[in-house]
Amino acid sequence: MQSLRQAVCVIVHDEKTGQVACIHYANNSWSTVPAWTVPGGKVEEGERLDEAAARELHEETGLVVAPEELRLVHTIQVRAGWDGKGPFLLSVFATTSWSGELTNTEPDKHLAVLWMNARTLPTPMFPTSHAALTTYLAGGGRGFSTHGWDSSVDPRALVGA
Template sequence: MTAPRDVQRHRRIIDVHLLLIRDSRVLLSLRQGGYASGQWQVPSGHLEAGEPTDHGTVREGWEEIGVRVDPDHLELAHVIDHRAPGEDPRFGIFYRALSWEGEPYNAEPDKCGGLCWFSFSDIPDRTVPYHAAALHHIAAGRLSSKFGWETDP
């Protein structure tokens, strides 16, 4: 029997996304400056070290759109294994807020060009591609998907 080889474990950035859905419409924010400027997205951000995904999602909701969500009022909506050309793979987690406090507003005007509610059947063409893919899967009731891998159709 040979000793196991020393293999370094792969680590990924985790993206957390907050879905606010009202009257069958989902809230999207318009990115401004930096990555994906001019594209719509689900309010989101990166998980911080030592932070559970539900708490990171709640934090991002407060920072980006000024709403307070109790982590117990989140429901897992979708997970997506994604990667963009030339970037390391990432793992995205989408939580739906079953309830929230406050009316969403643009809490980061230096990073966001505005907020708008969209029907799942009318997601803008200029949406961050993996967000658009995830929203399509969420609307179809699929809990998981992948995007940007060579095996994607």
């Protein structure tokens, strides 16, 4: 029996400017074309979700947030990851307070790490990131969604592509 993989992402929301931190992934990652996402990644074995989210945020953007400052805002059950390794559960955290400057700390993986207008999200975007952002920005909604369970939808399809 395959265990369910865990992933996390963090919506960093600057409420004063109406912007969110976004990462522009190069085309050698999950997508065949460069695509936008929010900071995040895999949870390591034995790691708490909030600690993984804070770690990934720092590793990818240079921003620092204490795990206890993160708020769980959404969960997405993904049927098929773009990496071909099966399903995973994505825990979406949000924060409106952090320290540090937004930086592209992984230029080998990311084309850019930028503040983007939350009302006009960049495209193409990973569908899980788009779902997380739009649900969060709309006030939270149900708190749970799925991706790839409708067989007519290609789980690798990008939003806005």
